[in-house]
Amino acid sequence: MHVALSGITVRFGALTAVDDVSLAITPGEIHAIVGENGAGKSTLMNALFGLVEPAAGAISIDGTVRRWTSPRGAIAAGLGMVHQHFMLQEEMTVLENIVLCSEPVGRFGFVDFAAAHRRLKESADSHGIVIGLDRVVGDLSVGERQVVEILKVLYCEAEVLILDEPTSVLTPQEKDRLFAILKSFRAAGKAIVLITHKLDEVMEIADRVSVMRGGRLIASGRRAETSKEEIARGIIGGELPAARQRRPRAPGEVVLSVDKLVAAGRGMAVGPITLSMRAGEIVGIAGVSGNGQAELVQALTGLRPSISGAITLCGVRIEALDVERRRQAGMSYIPEDRQRVGLALGATVAENANAGRDDRAAFSRGPFLNRAAMTRFARSLIERYRIRVGGASARASTMSGGNKQKLVVGRELARATPLVIAENPTWGVDIGAIDFIHGELMRMRDEGHAVLLVSTELDEILALSDRILVMYAGRLAGEVARDEASRERIGEMMTSRAVDALPEVA
Amino acid sequence: ADKLFVYVSPDAIGVNAFLQMGKTGIEAAGKEYGADVKTYESKTAAERLDNVNAAINEGANVVVLLGFEFNDIVKEVAPTAPDTQFLIVDQCIDERPDNVHCAVFREYEASYLMGVAAGMLTESKKVGVVGALDIPFLHRYTDGYAQGVKSVAPDVSVDIRWVGGENPFADPVRAKEQAVAMHAAGSDLIFTATSGGDYGVFEAAKENNFKVFSVDVNHCPELPGHIIDMTLKRVDTAMVEAVGAIEKGEKKTMVSLGLKEGGMGAMALDDAALATSQCEIAKHPEVVEKVRSVAKSIEDGSLKLEDPMFAK
Amino acid sequence: MLELLFDSSFAASVPRFVTPILLAALGGALCERAGVFNIALEGFMLTGAFAAVLGAYFSGSPYLGALAAMLAGIAMGLVFAEFNLRRGGDPIVVSIAVNILAAGLTAFLLRAIFHVTGAFNDPAIAGFEPVHIPLVASIPYVGRLLSGQSILFYVAIIAVPALHVFFARHRLGLRMRAAGENPAALEAGGVSPSRVQLWALIGCGAFCGLAGAQLSIANVNLFVENMSAGRGWIAVVAVLLSRGRPLPLFLIAVVFGMVDSLSFRVQGFGLPQQFTDMMPYLATLVVLVGLSWWRRRQSV
Amino acid sequence: MNSGLKGLLRGELTSWVGAAASIAVVLFVLMVLAGAPFGEALSGFVDGAFGGRRFSYLLTTLSRTALIVGMAISVMLSFRAGLFNIGGEGQLVAGGLVAALVAIMLPGPPLVVLFLSIFAAMAAGALWALLSGVLQLYLGVPLLVGSLLLNYPIRYIGSYLVAHPFRDVQSGMVQSHLVPQATWLPYFPGTRLDIGILFIAVASVFAIIYSHTTVHGYHARLNGLSPDFARAVGLPVNKLALQTLAMSGAIAGLVGAIAVFGIHHRYIDGMLVQPLYAWTGIIAVLLVGMIPWLVPLSGFFFAAIQTGAAGMERTADVPKEIALVMQAVIILFVASRVSGALLASSGRKASGGGDA
Ligand SMILES: Nc1ncnc2c1ncn2[C@@H]1O[C@H](COP(=O)(O)OP(=O)(O)OP(=O)(O)O)[C@@H](O)[C@H]1O
Numbered sequence A: 001m002h003v004a005l006s007g008i009t010v011r012f013g014a015l016t017a018v019d020d021v022s023l024a025i026t027p028g029e030i031h032a033i034v035g036e037n038g039a040g041k042s043t044l045m046n047a048l049f050g051l052v053e054p055a056a057g058a059i060s061i062d063g064t065v066r067r068w069t070s071p072r073g074a075i076a077a078g079l080g081m082v083h084q085h086f087m088l089q090e091e092m093t094v095l096e097n098i099v100l101c102s103e104p105v106g107r108f109g110f111v112d113f114a115a116a117h118r119r120l121k122e123s124a125d126s127h128g129i130v131i132g133l134d135r136v137v138g139d140l141s142v143g144e145r146q147v148v149e150i151l152k153v154l155y156c157e158a159e160v161l162i163l164d165e166p167t168s169v170l171t172p173q174e175k176d177r178l179f180a181i182l183k184s185f186r187a188a189g190k191a192i193v194l195i196t197h198k199l200d201e202v203m204e205i206a207d208r209v210s211v212m213r214g215g216r217l218i219a220s221g222r223r224a225e226t227s228k229e230e231i232a233r234g235i236i237g238g239e240l241p242a243a244r245q246r247r248p249r250a251p252g253e254v255v256l257s258v259d260k261l262v263a264a265g266r267g268m269a270v271g272p273i274t275l276s277m278r279a280g281e282i283v284g285i286a287g288v289s290g291n292g293q294a295e296l297v298q299a300l301t302g303l304r305p306s307i308s309g310a311i312t313l314c315g316v317r318i319e320a321l322d323v324e325r326r327r328q329a330g331m332s333y334i335p336e337d338r339q340r341v342g343l344a345l346g347a348t349v350a351e352n353a354n355a356g357r358d359d360r361a362a363f364s365r366g367p368f369l370n371r372a373a374m375t376r377f378a379r380s381l382i383e384r385y386r387i388r389v390g391g392a393s394a395r396a397s398t399m400s401g402g403n404k405q406k407l408v409v410g411r412e413l414a415r416a417t418p419l420v421i422a423e424n425p426t427w428g429v430d431i432g433a434i435d436f437i438h439g440e441l442m443r444m445r446d447e448g449h450a451v452l453l454v455s456t457e458l459d460e461i462l463a464l465s466d467r468i469l470v471m472y473a474g475r476l477a478g479e480v481a482r483d484e485a486s487r488e489r490i491g492e493m494m495t496s497r498a499v500d501a502l503p504e505v506a
Numbered sequence B: 001a002d003k004l005f006v007y008v009s010p011d012a013i014g015v016n017a018f019l020q021m022g023k024t025g026i027e028a029a030g031k032e033y034g035a036d037v038k039t040y041e042s043k044t045a046a047e048r049l050d051n052v053n054a055a056i057n058e059g060a061n062v063v064v065l066l067g068f069e070f071n072d073i074v075k076e077v078a079p080t081a082p083d084t085q086f087l088i089v090d091q092c093i094d095e096r097p098d099n100v101h102c103a104v105f106r107e108y109e110a111s112y113l114m115g116v117a118a119g120m121l122t123e124s125k126k127v128g129v130v131g132a133l134d135i136p137f138l139h140r141y142t143d144g145y146a147q148g149v150k151s152v153a154p155d156v157s158v159d160i161r162w163v164g165g166e167n168p169f170a171d172p173v174r175a176k177e178q179a180v181a182m183h184a185a186g187s188d189l190i191f192t193a194t195s196g197g198d199y200g201v202f203e204a205a206k207e208n209n210f211k212v213f214s215v216d217v218n219h220c221p222e223l224p225g226h227i228i229d230m231t232l233k234r235v236d237t238a239m240v241e242a243v244g245a246i247e248k249g250e251k252k253t254m255v256s257l258g259l260k261e262g263g264m265g266a267m268a269l270d271d272a273a274l275a276t277s278q279c280e281i282a283k284h285p286e287v288v289e290k291v292r293s294v295a296k297s298i299e300d301g302s303l304k305l306e307d308p309m310f311a312k
Numbered sequence C: 001m002l003e004l005l006f007d008s009s010f011a012a013s014v015p016r017f018v019t020p021i022l023l024a025a026l027g028g029a030l031c032e033r034a035g036v037f038n039i040a041l042e043g044f045m046l047t048g049a050f051a052a053v054l055g056a057y058f059s060g061s062p063y064l065g066a067l068a069a070m071l072a073g074i075a076m077g078l079v080f081a082e083f084n085l086r087r088g089g090d091p092i093v094v095s096i097a098v099n100i101l102a103a104g105l106t107a108f109l110l111r112a113i114f115h116v117t118g119a120f121n122d123p124a125i126a127g128f129e130p131v132h133i134p135l136v137a138s139i140p141y142v143g144r145l146l147s148g149q150s151i152l153f154y155v156a157i158i159a160v161p162a163l164h165v166f167f168a169r170h171r172l173g174l175r176m177r178a179a180g181e182n183p184a185a186l187e188a189g190g191v192s193p194s195r196v197q198l199w200a201l202i203g204c205g206a207f208c209g210l211a212g213a214q215l216s217i218a219n220v221n222l223f224v225e226n227m228s229a230g231r232g233w234i235a236v237v238a239v240l241l242s243r244g245r246p247l248p249l250f251l252i253a254v255v256f257g258m259v260d261s262l263s264f265r266v267q268g269f270g271l272p273q274q275f276t277d278m279m280p281y282l283a284t285l286v287v288l289v290g291l292s293w294w295r296r297r298q299s300v
Numbered sequence D: 001m002n003s004g005l006k007g008l009l010r011g012e013l014t015s016w017v018g019a020a021a022s023i024a025v026v027l028f029v030l031m032v033l034a035g036a037p038f039g040e041a042l043s044g045f046v047d048g049a050f051g052g053r054r055f056s057y058l059l060t061t062l063s064r065t066a067l068i069v070g071m072a073i074s075v076m077l078s079f080r081a082g083l084f085n086i087g088g089e090g091q092l093v094a095g096g097l098v099a100a101l102v103a104i105m106l107p108g109p110p111l112v113v114l115f116l117s118i119f120a121a122m123a124a125g126a127l128w129a130l131l132s133g134v135l136q137l138y139l140g141v142p143l144l145v146g147s148l149l150l151n152y153p154i155r156y157i158g159s160y161l162v163a164h165p166f167r168d169v170q171s172g173m174v175q176s177h178l179v180p181q182a183t184w185l186p187y188f189p190g191t192r193l194d195i196g197i198l199f200i201a202v203a204s205v206f207a208i209i210y211s212h213t214t215v216h217g218y219h220a221r222l223n224g225l226s227p228d229f230a231r232a233v234g235l236p237v238n239k240l241a242l243q244t245l246a247m248s249g250a251i252a253g254l255v256g257a258i259a260v261f262g263i264h265h266r267y268i269d270g271m272l273v274q275p276l277y278a279w280t281g282i283i284a285v286l287l288v289g290m291i292p293w294l295v296p297l298s299g300f301f302f303a304a305i306q307t308g309a310a311g312m313e314r315t316a317d318v319p320k321e322i323a324l325v326m327q328a329v330i331i332l333f334v335a336s337r338v339s340g341a342l343l344a345s346s347g348r349k350a351s352g353g354g355d356a
């Protein structure tokens, strides 16, 4: 099935998210789309899939122009999409998730689960996928959920498959298995669109590459005819930043030591965990998300009560203190979820910038706020971190994701505490912003702060960490020194003793 | 007409027979003395105050206030509006200014009679009474009734319960439930003084097949075979009378109406009405006889009843 | 004393208290599962109670009364949908407004149509007669419980498992659960969550309408302003506690109904009426505290 | 800060006109249903809200405004802090009840008694609000539900106290004795409007200053906008919540005291509940999307609707219940666009997050 997009334009108010993009999707090909955050990749695909309505342009399938205003039409036409964020019902079973929206119904609208079961089995078998259909999705691992998403698409007998950043949450092994399935699809003559930020993956699997920037299609061509560097230049619209120089540095004294810490987790306890950090080092914690990293960070920051164990920060026992006093003891925290935890989106930039400062006297006069001082501080952050925003009194919600993240990072690093905890600090931000944030974390290290970097991005961990700890099933599965670290080694530890999340492909 | 009478009700009138009589009364008085009439219904303490103020503001000559809810308001407002006459029905205040008049009833005399009939008719040796809310005024019904029961049958016990809840004076659902519970607890005759809740008690009587006494107006035809008798309260006649006195220029009129004055009554006392009333008591001539003789002794003063409202 | 408390009329009265709460809560469960935060059950129910009287009075049939109640409940559901789903109003704000609207509109129409305030009662209002089930009726205690109730009680009882099956196996039920849990996923599958939520509100309106009908033409035959008297809020609590699961919801509604019914009976022991009036609310709080304590224990 | 207002003024004008037209249509239909003479109804409304001999109806409106605005201010402080406290009614009752009882029982010079009673009323309101806070924070009962349920016990406790131990038996009603006459709030000279409205004015000014200029108000608002954020940056969220609730409850208690000393001069069962002061306060806040300085205006607006409807009933026989319908319809059309984020801030739903 050939799909052709011509002249697609999507606007959100004044913003033109997708600007006159034309693209062809051919059967039996994997077509990678790359570009910065906000380049319009998701929006373009959402337009193809009927989730947003384009202001201009046409979609044609096998030569005939088609229009739809909801995914219903797109699905009927044979399109399937695996979204950037899982579109699953955690409380439902795998089978319920898969049939949802295209349920085979019998009498009075009751769902014929038996028929669905039969039909699904056939298509899953043909691509060698096995998964327990009666399991509740909430209990599945990330990789398994990805499979459910793919089965959903298969079940609808899609001929064109769109995957929006499917690998960002997978371990290397899981990624390999996913790619194997995609290859099997390609062999079956389906057309596949793959959106990703990871150029290695593009080089590995794509047949064709399209680069988007600022809503426009910059380039499109066969993968074989281009190079990783060329694609990267296309993405950022200029030269790549120079590789970071890493200054050797002897670690100083112990800043944080955690002794047999146990915290409550979902279903089971996390820990016991023992670790220690010294001044001037970045300790990376790698692991597939959901293996207790979040609980560990929350237990360290005081957002979650610890069940037992001791935490010592700069010589002070802090496990019994509340968040505020732990922060005063010398801790800053860059949370993963900038929308809810990192910022109060309804408040202004200045209000966000000043929250959580210990030097209260600097922005208040007695019980009253010193608005001028607050604004001054916010302006200094905006300048220093090159945050693109209307001004100190603009609402935080008006910033883009990358700028939001810069504000959070700026606010926390400005406190210059001995310990910085950064949780997926570059999640979903573009290359430019990633580079900047990485630079800041390195600067902190070089200035002698201890940085605990928790990230699901292996590349990030590898690029920054002096030591790497791997978390698996609520515990530390092992430690690797920087020099001995490799993707494979860590990837194995991330899934050590793991039940195979993704089934082997026949 | 250039005269205006305003009737301010303390609560929503709805199916409340007592408050309905106030409306009939003000209309009768208006006709009698050639005045326009208006009815302001109140639902809350604040609205009562607002309505009385509005009546003065609209230039009412006579403001009729039904119920004890208006005492504070009259005390405060009447002295500031000397040209307006206030008639409080059901209640009176101390140290009245000249323009405040009262018409009160001795309800306990009539409920005593209901008690007498209940004491004679009960088979289970247990009778009940439901009041809207545990307030002194309603003890005129409940206590009067209980005293009546004890006077003829000291061994009969009286179960007293209250509707309560969000809407004590207009909650048939709760009233019904109280009656059902009381019946289940053994009472075979139940006296209902629950205003808007009376219909709930009637429903209960119909479903569970027991008999009731009611208040204010003749309900027997609505529920034939289940209502024995009721206390009758002639608010309308009292109102016309009192307004007449005010119109004559009397100051500080005070009328107290009981069995003797004909302000209170019972179906059993009225020979002519009893025949067509469809009330159960007509089937028990010996009870009618006894009720009448007790009524006589109350009227002539040989039986003295204390007002339960002021009893401890 | 216990036997006074649990006499057979207690058995007979429990369903009367359970039915309105249960019916309203079942409606609430539809919304809860479909992700509509509807705490306007009180208003839906009150509207239903009024419409039931209106329908029963003019048609002379309690069934048409109940139908009118359902339609009125649905109308309120549509109002809710218009302002919450379509105009994007905050559901709590819309709920508060709908509750006030119901109180005002019923009181207003009471005067505009029947020319009375406070309450309307008329022999022409055709109420439901109790349904006597031949064999069951003769079983001692259970007979009073299960036989001789209004038809709406049986409707409510049947609706509990029916709703359970509906959520588990029906297409719309499945979609409602999806709309409640992850509406974006539903949307991505081509089904409009707000369409599904609209159906939930319609169903909720119908159930709450019936709950109102139970109050006004099954328990008694009349309408009183504000006659729902907080029962809708108790139903809301039942929905929140059960998270819209029909079976736990049933149990909670029964507990609340029993406490409500019991509170009448303990007045017989001389407890001041004000304290018995408090019982349902305190019981609700106690259940809430107990349940959250239990959940916290479970989660550790 | 006041983007709600900017939204009100900016663009969108046609849709505002549309909303106004819709409200008018609904009211028109109702008027026709009631068979009301239109002109009379309108003049009755205006007169009832703002007119009367020597503006007596306007004064009635102002007197009601005081209570509604007081409750609105109380609710606003909670709402802005993300605390969905709809237990204002219970806090109001607690205040009124305690004010009356203290004033009756406490001997001493009237002015001292008055101020101690008011203080006690504020403490009582605060305590009742704190109770719902404790239920939420330590016992896991959501504030929305807990605060609502707590409205009922206090109402019945009040009812019991004035029906039994503190009943004014002579009066025949369920009410307390009168508070000493010397403690009654005086009227403005030549009017029947008591000076309680001055207390409310002070409370309003306090609330506005507090919301915009204090550190505590800033922290409370951050907590309201995003509780997770507030926790993560180390704000003492529980303490903030309890303090804010206490403040909110204290103002509700103050309103109760004003109703006692200014209007009824005693505690009458139901006097603070039946007129729906607390609920009207809530919708007055919702109408203006929790913008502090607009709250007094919207409180006045709703008071005028209520007294205006009463006037309409007197002159044109339109049932005054139409006031409730008007309020509801206005809230539906207006607040459904101004205040979007209540639910999100009440923490019911994990926010949709979005792609970031
Ligand atoms: N619903 C929306 N309303 C307004 N603006 C939107 C909306 N969705 C996307 N945008 C904006 O449109 C632009 C394109 O976004 P899109 O999500 O397509 O980017 P992307 O290339 O997929 O980025 P990412 O790599 O972060 O997924 C961005 O500036 C984004 O903020």
Ligand SMILES: Nc1ncnc2c1ncn2[C@@H]1O[C@H](COP(=O)(O)OP(=O)(O)OP(=O)(O)O)[C@@H](O)[C@H]1O
Pocket: A012, A036, A037, A038, A039, A397, A398, A399, A400, A401, A402, A403, A428, A429, A430, D354, D355, D356
């Ligand atoms: N639903 C929406 N409605 C209106 N504007 C939106 C919406 N979603 C996003 N935007 C706007 O789009 C812009 C980008 O927001 P978003 O958080 O999607 O950024 P992003 O694509 O992750 O950004 P970045 O590329 O910087 O990482 C912002 O200006 C934001 O205000």
Ligand SMILES: [Mg+2]
Pocket: A041, A042, A043, A084, A164, D355
């Ligand atoms: Mg994207």
Ligand SMILES: [Mg+2]
Pocket: A037, A038, A401, A428, D355, D356
């Ligand atoms: Mg993005």
